[in-house]
Amino acid sequence: MTALPEHSIIISPIGSYEPEFLKEIAESIKQIYGLHTEVTAILKNINFAMNKDRNQYHSTLILEKLAERVSSHTSKVLAITDVDLFIPILTYVYGEAQLGGISCIISTFRLNMETQHAASNRVISSRIVKEAIHELGHTFKLRHCPEKTCIMHYCRSINDVDRKSEQMCRHCRILLKDELKRRGAKVPK
Amino acid sequence: MTGTKILIVDDELIMRESLSAWLARDGHAVTTAQNGEEALEKIKQTRFDIFLVDIKMEGMSGLDVLKHIKEDDPEPAVVMITAFGSVPTAIEAMKNGAYDYLLKPFDPAELGVLIEKIIAHQAQARENLFLKEQIKETIRFESMIGQSNPMQNVFALIMDVAPTDSTVLITGETGTGKGLAAKAIHTNSPRCDGPFVIVNCGAIPEHLMESELFGHQKGAFTDAKETKKGRLELAHGGTLFLDEIGEISMRMQIDLLRVLEDRIFYRVGGTQPIEADFRVITATNRDLSDAIKKEAFREDLYYRLNVIEIQMPTLRERKEDIPLLAKHFLHRFSQDINKSIDQIDRGAMDEMMLYEWPGNVRELENAIERAVVVGKSRNVLPEDLPFYCKVDPDIPLSNSLKEIEKNHISRILKENDWNIAKSSKILDIDRSTLYSKIKKYNILKSN
Ligand SMILES: [Zn+2]
Numbered sequence: 001m002t003a004l005p006e007h008s009i010i011i012s013p014i015g016s017y018e019p020e021f022l023k024e025i026a027e028s029i030k031q032i033y034g035l036h037t038e039v040t041a042i043l044k045n046i047n048f049a050m051n052k053d054r055n056q057y058h059s060t061l062i063l064e065k066l067a068e069r070v071s072s073h074t075s076k077v078l079a080i081t082d083v084d085l086f087i088p089i090l091t092y093v094y095g096e097a098q099l100g101g102i103s104c105i106i107s108t109f110r111l112n113m114e115t116q117h118a119a120s121n122r123v124i125s126s127r128i129v130k131e132a133i134h135e136l137g138h139t140f141k142l143r144h145c146p147e148k149t150c151i152m153h154y155c156r157s158i159n160d161v162d163r164k165s166e167q168m169c170r171h172c173r174i175l176l177k178d179e180l181k182r183r184g185a186k187v188p189k
Numbered sequence: 190m191t192g193t194k195i196l197i198v199d200d201e202l203i204m205r206e207s208l209s210a211w212l213a214r215d216g217h218a219v220t221t222a223q224n225g226e227e228a229l230e231k232i233k234q235t236r237f238d239i240f241l242v243d244i245k246m247e248g249m250s251g252l253d254v255l256k257h258i259k260e261d262d263p264e265p266a267v268v269m270i271t272a273f274g275s276v277p278t279a280i281e282a283m284k285n286g287a288y289d290y291l292l293k294p295f296d297p298a299e300l301g302v303l304i305e306k307i308i309a310h311q312a313q314a315r316e317n318l319f320l321k322e323q324i325k326e327t328i329r330f331e332s333m334i335g336q337s338n339p340m341q342n343v344f345a346l347i348m349d350v351a352p353t354d355s356t357v358l359i360t361g362e363t364g365t366g367k368g369l370a371a372k373a374i375h376t377n378s379p380r381c382d383g384p385f386v387i388v389n390c391g392a393i394p395e396h397l398m399e400s401e402l403f404g405h406q407k408g409a410f411t412d413a414k415e416t417k418k419g420r421l422e423l424a425h426g427g428t429l430f431l432d433e434i435g436e437i438s439m440r441m442q443i444d445l446l447r448v449l450e451d452r453i454f455y456r457v458g459g460t461q462p463i464e465a466d467f468r469v470i471t472a473t474n475r476d477l478s479d480a481i482k483k484e485a486f487r488e489d490l491y492y493r494l495n496v497i498e499i500q501m502p503t504l505r506e507r508k509e510d511i512p513l514l515a516k517h518f519l520h521r522f523s524q525d526i527n528k529s530i531d532q533i534d535r536g537a538m539d540e541m542m543l544y545e546w547p548g549n550v551r552e553l554e555n556a557i558e559r560a561v562v563v564g565k566s567r568n569v570l571p572e573d574l575p576f577y578c579k580v581d582p583d584i585p586l587s588n589s590l591k592e593i594e595k596n597h598i599s600r601i602l603k604e605n606d607w608n609i610a611k612s613s614k615i616l617d618i619d620r621s622t623l624y625s626k627i628k629k630y631n632i633l634k635s636n
């Protein structure tokens with residue numbers, strides 16, 4: 001983890017994922033954020049975050065551990081897991097991010113769930129990409145966007161996720177640019 | 190209007206943290222308190238829109254907190270957070286004015302729906318108020334008055350900038366006449382025959398702002414039955430005055446900046462670019478450089494708006510203008526209601542000269558209006574003034590301004606059963622100022 005350029009985004013799978021699939025996510029992220037991306041597993045296991053009563057994993061604890069492990073303050077890390085995540089006040093979450101912080105996580109657990117129609121692999125991977133870009137957006141200080149097609153829109157259901165695009169709206173793009181500028185990173189066009 | 194203000198009251202750290210982080214990502218301004226006492230302390234500083242209160246807490250119970258919040262101000266929504274065993278208490282809380290309750294852990298969608306419902310509810314109320322205020326706004330508008338040095342300087346500056354097309358930022362406390370200054374610039378400019386269009390950014394609910402400014406195309410959203418011109422378009426050939434500019438959301442700041450740069454915009458739902466030629470004047474009582482530091486106001490927009498700054502003096506900085514202003518208002522109001530009150534008693538004038546006028550000229554205007562209504566003689570007497578307090582023969586007479594202010598505040602509070610929202614409205618100061626004065630003077634409820 002020493003040769004990492006400044007302002008990188010690390011994609012950290014927890015568990016085993018197809019390398020092709022991780023590459024696809026990395027590519028989509030790079031397109032939006034214009035930063036160097038890299039796939040590296042930083043956390044071997046997340047047993048420490050397991051809650052026996054709820055049989056779920058407490059995502060905030062995972063975010064803290066991830067942020068500790070990333071030495072560079074200018075980089076971000078996105079973890080991907082297939083276990084069900086929660087925060088204490090809520091029954092479950094699709095993902096969580098440190099607002100303006102270093103780490104975020106998404107869970108594929110509920111994204112695999114079928115809606116009215118059986119979801120194809122294509123649809124499922126699109127959902128994962130959307131959630132990944134969304135949670136990373138929070139680490140760049142972006143908040144939820146009222147624009148329904150914007151990737152920063154908060155989705156209450158899988159149907160909503162399918163409905164939104166893989167892009168940021170004009171407003172969110174400008175706010176992202178501002179934040180990248182503040183951090184001294186190269187700003188994508 | 191940057192985000193809904195939410196206060197979470199819960200004695201469990203982990204619940205406070207997870208809930209506040211969740212709501213922050215939604216763009217809300219979240220504050221937390223670990224018990225009822227801390228919550229009551231917090232409402233003295235800030236007016237919250239929504240409270241999320243845990244029912245079971247050490248010390249003051251959730252029900253007590255609810256009671257205090259509602260006493261202080263009945264408007265904000267209070268949502269009770271309950272565990273499985275305390276549902277009956279939650280139902281009791283609903284009878285006592287709670288908006289709803291949530292059983293923890295909540296379903297994320299359920300929380301989202303509830304918060305959204307409350308915000309829509311409050312936006313509707315704000316919209317109604319806004320429509321009412323709009324009517325009032327047009328009635329009160331007249332020339333600026335003042336012979337004092339600070340006002341003479343303002344006049345000189347206005348005459349200097351009026352003929353140019355420069356963007357002007359007018360700063361100053363509430364009630365100092367920022368709107369009048371903007372109007373004066375317009376009237377003395379080459380655009381004086383064009384329209385003078387006012388947008389009160391603090392009064393227009395966020396969800397209406399975009400269509401108010403830019404207009405909308407028929408069918409752009411459910412309520413858009415007709416195509417409507419926005420205020421930018423209406424300001425064509427004249428001046429656009431954006432009052433309380435510090436209150437606009439980040440999104441609107443982005444849109445506004447783009448308009449100022451390109452001079453081109455689109456109606457909501459429209460595809461045709463619209464060009465409008467207007468001069469921009471803005472005003473604020475907020476410290477915008479502080480807002481920039483907190484990333485609540487865009488720096489690039491600030492530099493666009495603040496080409497020339499005019500700072501309006503407070504009334505206490507120009508007390509020599511008080512007699513002139515008071516007589517002017519007296520003349521107007523006595524004519525308005527056809528009552529022959531034409532003099533200000535010497536004692537009343539002394540009281541006015543001693544008073545601090547936190548609400549500035551507007552407060553003076555209101556005071557005179559009230560005096561004309563309640564006055565029983567040809568003269569305005571000290572006791573006709575809202576801040577005057579009768580001297581109790583048992584209390585040694587004090588001439589200090591502080592003493593007068595303390596007595597006045599105590600009286601208003603007592604008259605209004607210590608309802609802070611009501612009292613601060615009557616005193617024409619904000620709640621935090623009132624609270625700090627109560628603390629400073631150690632005014633007690635039992636007095
Ligand atoms: Zn989110």
Ligand SMILES: [Zn+2]
Pocket residue numbers: 145146147150151152153168169170171172173
């Ligand atoms: Zn957006």
